[in-house]
Structures are given as C-alpha cells and as structure tokens.
Amino acid sequence: MTAMTPEGLGDWAGPILNGALTTVQIAVLAYAIGLLLGLLGAGAKLSPWAPLRGVAIAYSTLIRAVPELLLIILLYYAGPQAMNALLENLGIAGAVQITGFATAVGVLAFVQGAYMTEVFRGAILAIPRGQLEAADAFGFSRWTRFHRFVLPAMLPNALPGMSNLWLILIKDTALISVIGFNELFFTIQQAAASSRAYFLFYATAGVIYLLMTLSSTALFARLERYVRRGQPTEA
Amino acid sequence: MKFPMMIATAVTALGLAHSVQANDPLQVGISGEPYPPFTYKAASGDWTGFEVELAQALCAAMARECEIAPTGWSGIIPSLQAGRIDMIMNSMSITEKRQRVIDFTRPYYFTPGAYVAASDRELDIPDGLDGLVIGVQGATTNATYARRELRDTGVEIRLYDQAEQVNNDLLSGRLEVILADEIAMAQFLERDEAEGFEIKATAPQHEAYGEGIGIGLRQEADALEADLNEAIAAVIEDGTCASLSEEYLGADVCVYD
Amino acid sequence: MDFSWLSDPYYQGYLWEGFVNTLWLLAVSAVGGLILAVGVALARLRGPRPLAWLTWAFTTVIRGTPLLVQLFFFYYGVGRLLEGVPGVRDSVFWPLLRDPFFFGALTFILSVGAYSGEVIRGAMQSVPRGELEAGRAFGLSGFQVLYRLWLPRAIQLCLPTLTGEMILLLKSVPLVSTIALMDLLQAANIIRDETFLVYEPLLLIAGIYLATTIVLTLLLRLVELNFPGMRPNRRRWLPIR
Numbered sequence: 001m002t003a004m005t006p007e008g009l010g011d012w013a014g015p016i017l018n019g020a021l022t023t024v025q026i027a028v029l030a031y032a033i034g035l036l037l038g039l040l041g042a043g044a045k046l047s048p049w050a051p052l053r054g055v056a057i058a059y060s061t062l063i064r065a066v067p068e069l070l071l072i073i074l075l076y077y078a079g080p081q082a083m084n085a086l087l088e089n090l091g092i093a094g095a096v097q098i099t100g101f102a103t104a105v106g107v108l109a110f111v112q113g114a115y116m117t118e119v120f121r122g123a124i125l126a127i128p129r130g131q132l133e134a135a136d137a138f139g140f141s142r143w144t145r146f147h148r149f150v151l152p153a154m155l156p157n158a159l160p161g162m163s164n165l166w167l168i169l170i171k172d173t174a175l176i177s178v179i180g181f182n183e184l185f186f187t188i189q190q191a192a193a194s195s196r197a198y199f200l201f202y203a204t205a206g207v208i209y210l211l212m213t214l215s216s217t218a219l220f221a222r223l224e225r226y227v228r229r230g231q232p233t234e235a
Numbered sequence: 236m237k238f239p240m241m242i243a244t245a246v247t248a249l250g251l252a253h254s255v256q257a258n259d260p261l262q263v264g265i266s267g268e269p270y271p272p273f274t275y276k277a278a279s280g281d282w283t284g285f286e287v288e289l290a291q292a293l294c295a296a297m298a299r300e301c302e303i304a305p306t307g308w309s310g311i312i313p314s315l316q317a318g319r320i321d322m323i324m325n326s327m328s329i330t331e332k333r334q335r336v337i338d339f340t341r342p343y344y345f346t347p348g349a350y351v352a353a354s355d356r357e358l359d360i361p362d363g364l365d366g367l368v369i370g371v372q373g374a375t376t377n378a379t380y381a382r383r384e385l386r387d388t389g390v391e392i393r394l395y396d397q398a399e400q401v402n403n404d405l406l407s408g409r410l411e412v413i414l415a416d417e418i419a420m421a422q423f424l425e426r427d428e429a430e431g432f433e434i435k436a437t438a439p440q441h442e443a444y445g446e447g448i449g450i451g452l453r454q455e456a457d458a459l460e461a462d463l464n465e466a467i468a469a470v471i472e473d474g475t476c477a478s479l480s481e482e483y484l485g486a487d488v489c490v491y492d
Numbered sequence: 493m494d495f496s497w498l499s500d501p502y503y504q505g506y507l508w509e510g511f512v513n514t515l516w517l518l519a520v521s522a523v524g525g526l527i528l529a530v531g532v533a534l535a536r537l538r539g540p541r542p543l544a545w546l547t548w549a550f551t552t553v554i555r556g557t558p559l560l561v562q563l564f565f566f567y568y569g570v571g572r573l574l575e576g577v578p579g580v581r582d583s584v585f586w587p588l589l590r591d592p593f594f595f596g597a598l599t600f601i602l603s604v605g606a607y608s609g610e611v612i613r614g615a616m617q618s619v620p621r622g623e624l625e626a627g628r629a630f631g632l633s634g635f636q637v638l639y640r641l642w643l644p645r646a647i648q649l650c651l652p653t654l655t656g657e658m659i660l661l662l663k664s665v666p667l668v669s670t671i672a673l674m675d676l677l678q679a680a681n682i683i684r685d686e687t688f689l690v691y692e693p694l695l696l697i698a699g700i701y702l703a704t705t706i707v708l709t710l711l712l713r714l715v716e717l718n719f720p721g722m723r724p725n726r727r728r729w730l731p732i733r
Contacts, residue, residue, distance in 0.1 A: 067664070067701055070701065078691065193269050196428070203565065406575065
C-alpha cells in the first residue's frame with residue numbers, strides 16, 4: 001500500500017550491512033589506488049625535473065587546500081567527462097559510461113593521492129642519507145635500491161601517516177552519500193526517513209563507523225609493530 | 236606513445252565501464268533520496284511509488300526494458316546530459332529554464348505547490364509570513380518560487396537536500412510552514428504524526444512552476460521522446476495512470492488533453 | 493566558461509551570506525573548540541578516573557565517526573527527540589534549537605575539542621616535569637602553573653599542528669549545507685539550480701576556499717612567529733613546499 005509503515009532496525013539490517021560492505025569496498029580500492037598515486041607523486045616531487053616537480057606540487061597543494069566535499073562533487077561530474085574526452089581523442093568510438101562505483105572510487109583515490117604524496121615525501125626525506133649513499137656505493141641498481149633500501153626504511157616513517165589517512169578515508173566515504181551514491185550512510189538516511197526513527201539509525205551509523213575505525217586502528221598497530229621489527233625501540 | 240596509451244586506457248575503460256547500445260535497458264533516473272509517495276524504497280530494497288509503477292507501465296507500453304537508476308537529485312540533469320541515465324521521471328516540472336537545457340515529453344500529471352502549517356496557526360499568505368521560517372527542498376520549483384517571490388515578505392527560507400528532511404523539521408517545530416508539492420503533502424498529512432497540520436493555501440501559477448510534470452530527456456533524443464509521448468497518451472487513455480494515481484496519491488492528477 | 497551570473501545581485505546576495513556564515517562558523521567553532529580542547533586535555537591528564545575515562549570515550553567516538561554522521565545525528569536525530577520534550581518550545585532554548593547554525597557550531601566545537609584535545613594532551617605530556625615542579629617550588633598556585641607555565645609551553649610544542657587543525661576545520665564547513673545552513677556550498681547549489689551551470693559555481697567557491705585558506709594560513713603563520721618562545725621556520729612566509 002501507499003502508507004509508509006515504520007520499519008525497525010531488523011528489517012533494515014540487510015541493506016545496511018550491504019551498504020557497509022560497499023563502503024569497505026570503495027575504501028579499500030580508493031586507498032590502494034591513492035597509495036600508488038602517492039608514490040608516483042612523491043617520486044615526482046623529489047625528482048630533478050622542474051616541470052614534473054611543478055605538476056606534483058600543484059596536484060598536492062591544490063587538492064589539499066580545497067574542501068573534500070567540494071572536490072567530490074566537482075570530480076564526480078568532471079571525471080567521467082574528462083575520461084570520455086580522453087577516449088574520444090584516442091579514437092575509441094561510442095558512448096562509454098563510467099559506473100557510479102568507479103567514479104566514487106576514482107574521486108576518493110584522486111584526493112587520497114594528494115595527501116599520500118605528502119606522507120611519502122616526508123617519509124623518504126627522513127631516511128638517513130648515508131644508507132642510500134651506501135646502496136649507491138655498493139653498485140645496486142635503481143630498482144634494487146628502491147625496493148630493498150628506500151621502501152623498507154620509508155615504511156616505518158610513513159605508517160602513522162598512512163594509518164591516519166585510512167581512517168580519514170573511511171570517514172570520507174560518508175561524503176559520497178551527498179551525491180546520492182548508495183553506500184552505508186545513504187542507506188542509513190533512507191532507513192531513517194522511511195522508518196522515522198532518526199535517532200536510532202544515525203546512532204547505529206555511528207556505531208558501525210566506530211567499529212570500522214577501531215578495528216582499523218588495531219590492525220595498523222600490528223602492522224606498525226611488524227614493520228618496525230629489528231629497529232631499535234625507544235628507550 | 237599513442238598505442239600503449241590506447242591499450243592502457245582501453246583496459247581501464249573496459250574494466251570500469253560498459254558501452255551503451257540500442258537495446259540496452261533504458262535507465263530511468265529517479266531521485267536517490269526518497270520522495271514519497273512518488274518514489275520511495277521499501278525495506279525489501281525495491282523502489283516503489285506512483286512514478287516507479289508508471290514508468291514500468293510506460294516501458295511495457297513501449298515494449299522496452301527499463302531499469303530504475305537512482306541518482307542524486309541535485310545532479311540529476313547533469314547525469315542525464317552525461318548519458319548516465321536516459322530519462323528523468325521524478326516529479327520534474329516542465330519549466331522554460333529547464334527547457335533550455337533538456338527536452339520534456341508532454342505533461343503526465345500536474346499538482347500545484349501547497350503551503351502546510353499547524354492547523355491552529357492563522358496564516359495569511361504572503362503577508363503573514365513575516366518573521367516566520369519556511370522550509371523547501373532545494374533544486375525544486377518550489378524552492379525557486381520561494382526564493383523569487385517570497386524574499387520580500389520577510390520570511391526566512393531554509394533549503395534542504397531531501398524532502399523528508401523538510402517534513403521532519405516541520406514536525407519538530409523548527410519550521411512554521413513548508414512549501415511542497417500538494418499531493419506529496421496530502422500523503423504526508425495522512426500520517427499519524429502529522430495530525431495537527433493542514434494545507435493552508437496553494438501557490439499561484441508562476442513561471443517557476445511551468446506547465447506540469449513531464450519526463451526529462453536529452454535534447455537529441457527525439458525518437459525516445461516520440462515513443463514516450465505515445466506511451467503516455469496510451470497509459471492515460473486506458474486508465475492505468477488514473478488507477479495508479481488513485482492508489483498512491485488518493486486523487487487523479489493525470490493530465491488529460 | 494560562463495560567469496555572467498556573477499554580476500546578478502540576486503546571486504551575489506546568496507554568495508555573500510554564505511561567505512559570512514562560513515566565517516562566523518569558523519570563528520565560533522575555533523574559539524569554542526579550543527577552549528573545550530584544553531578542558532579535554534586536562535580531564536584526561538589530571539581528572540578523576542571516571543571523568544578521564546568518559547573523556548577518552550568522547551574523543552574516541554568523535555574521532556572514529558564521520559563528521560557528516562555527527563551533524564545529522566545532532567541536527568536530525570537529537571532535534572527530533574527534543575520535540576517530544578514537553579515545554580521545550582516555550583523555553584528560552586527554543587530559538588537555538590531550531591537554528592542550524594547552532595547545531596553546526598555545536599558539532600564543530602565537539603569535533604575540534606576532541607581532535608585538538610588529543611593534540612594538546614600530547615603536547616602537555618611532553619612538557620618537562622621539572623619546569624612544572626620549579627613553578628610549584630616558586631610558590632605558584634596550581635592554576636597559575638597551568639596558565640603561565642604548562643599551557644604556554646605545551647602550545648609552543650604543538651602550535652603548527654593546531655594551525656593545521658584550524659585549516660582542516662575550514663575545509664569541513666561545506667558539510668553544513670546538508671543541514672539547511674546557508675553557506676557557500678548552498679549558495680553554489682542555488683546558482684547551479686537556477687542557471688543549470690554545473691562547473692562554474694563550484695569552481696568559484698573552490699577558488700574562494702583556496703583564497704580563504706591562504707589568508708588563514710598566513711594569519712596563523714603570523715601567530716606562530718609571534719608566539720613567545722617559538723622558533724619556527726623563518727625562511728618561508730608560506731609553509732608550503
């Protein structure tokens with residue numbers, strides 16, 4: 001019938017958990033892509049070529065200076081248009097639609113990349129110069145130097161920043177609901193509106209996000225202990 | 236340099252997208268935020284409501300498959316233009332301003348905007364609005380009407396993203412009066428918690444409101460427009476529209492020629 | 493790019509209102525939040541066990557949930573609960589409880605209090621105990637030690653982080669457009685709604701936010717340079733590399 005019968009937490013549990021799953025999926029993918037973008041960006045910022053440095057500086061400074069919600073709304077429209085323009089230029093015919101999921105992931109990853117750039121740049125700069133010079137002196141190739149010297153030394157420095165960014169990312173996924181994408185918070189809003197139990201559902205949302213952030217913090221703490229193995233602990 | 240780039244982009248694009256072909260199901264764009272009784276989501280996860288069922292009836296009349304595609308309301312026109320959805324069917328009024336950027340089918344229903352306030356409040360519109368707070372949903376013709384016509388009355392206009400949020404704040408007393416679609420308000424007033432509220436007046440004809448509710452289409456989609464116009468005429472003539480309207484809205488608001 | 497709507501006073505009015513609201517919200521939240529932050533830090537460091545535990549729970553919950561959820565929780569959740577309380581509409585609190593600005597400011601103050609509270613707590617813990625003991629030895633009262641020694645020393649240690657938090661606060665302001673507060677993003681939405689231009693209004697307010705961030709960063713940099721006892725990086729006037 002037409003009347004909106006109030007439905008309780010039990011009825012909405014399924015869609016809410018689905019939404020939570022979507023949120024985690026988006027977050028994980030966006031984090032991974034953002035990580036790659038961050039490594040590239042840090043590399044570009046530390047490179048000797050001025051134009052490359054300039055692009056990286058512009059990227060990380062602009063994205064970090066503008067509010068995320070604004071960026072998400074802007075990129076949500078501009079992203080697929082840019083992609084379509086790119087495809088047209090390369091001669092791939094036909095209208096191509098980017099799925100909403102891909103856009104959400106792309107937007108969040110793009111923003112994460114800017115922050116990751118700073119974290120990695122700081123972490124790389126904090127590596128004692130002597131270790132890298134020793135690697136060069138021993139004649140290691142650039143790739144070996146990167147994945148045997150730079151990466152392991154950089155990770156302990158970068159992890160606190162990376163764990164912080166992960167927490168921020170999980171919380172930022174809620175912003176996607178403003179553009180109508182169906183993730184956890186959007187589902188919660190629909191549940192609250194149709195059941196009229198606003199307090200209950202928003203509190204539930206808080207609890208779910210809290211569970212996600214708390215378990216992430218614990219995971220990252222373990223990861224940090226692992227990455228710091230063999231290093232002298234602070235007295 | 237161009238070839239590897241092409242490969243990389245193609246791989247990414249294939250992973251992320253799908254190309255649109257002529258017999259793909261039509262993407263019917265509705266507001267992701269619930270707008271009862273026109274479009275709303277039951278806990279079963281299915282979208283339902285007057286316009287959802289009407290859309291399905293129209294697609295049956297056109298013998299095409301349709302998929303309901305919820306989209307953020309404030310970005311629904313850009314989504315249409317970008318090709319994400321093929322039509323907008325969520326109580327979108329045909330206005331001259333909108334017609335500059337998108338096309339509309341013939342109108343399928345029409346209701347005016349209505350002011351709702353507490354029954355025991357004496358409300359003289361528009362003079363009595365001075366010092367009161369009125370709520371409207373953003374990106375609607377009601378919002379445009381309120382902004383253009385009611386600014387000088389001394390009323391404070393509050394814009395909300397979702398219709399349900401406006402209703403919520405009226406019930407909690409934060410808003411003295413709201414301006415929304417008459418049928419949606421009639422439905423709203425049937426709820427138990429809305430006891431003690433009533434429709435005070437309806438908004439007059441104004442260019443902000445246009446000629447009625449139509450289905451929004453891209454300007455180059457002439458074939459689809461013709462098909463839909465035929466389907467709408469058919470669905471109205473055979474009474475499907477009227478019966479759905481009575482079921483969901485309590486009255487027949489279909490536009491007869 | 494079509495910016496012709498900028499010359500229309502109808503839109504200018506909304507943009508200006510949004511800008512003013514943004515600045516006010518920033519100011520109120522920053523001041524209230526920092527005061528709360530000191531309280532939070534103190535409660536965790538020196539408060540009785542239950543209070544310290546409650547404060548820890550508070551900061552964990554605030555820092556572990558999205559700001560948008562908190563906004564909705566307070567404005568729509570708590571607000572709806574209040575309507576059931578008899579007599580609330582006649583009370584003196586009612587004008588506040590109907591105002592989205594109040595709820596926006598409340599949420600931001602709690603948020604700043606939690607995040608900055610942790611920052612200040614860490615800094616206060618890093619202040620060498622000896623200095624505080626010296627203060628007591630000189631006969632300063634507990635409050636004087638706090639106000640003249642402990643807090644200033646702590647702030648010297650964490651001022652760059654605190655200014656960072658202020659910038660983050662500025663960037664969180666657009667979220668209040670979702671609770672019916674007329675801020676810059678709502679103004680942009682009105683312009684988008686009536687002109688059907690998608691990018692130009694958003695780009696404009698992105699630019700406004702960029703400019704405001706730069707100005708705010710410079711102002712805070714001035715504070716950093718002039719705070720007694722600080723030794724900031726004086727070579728750059730804009731701490732961006």
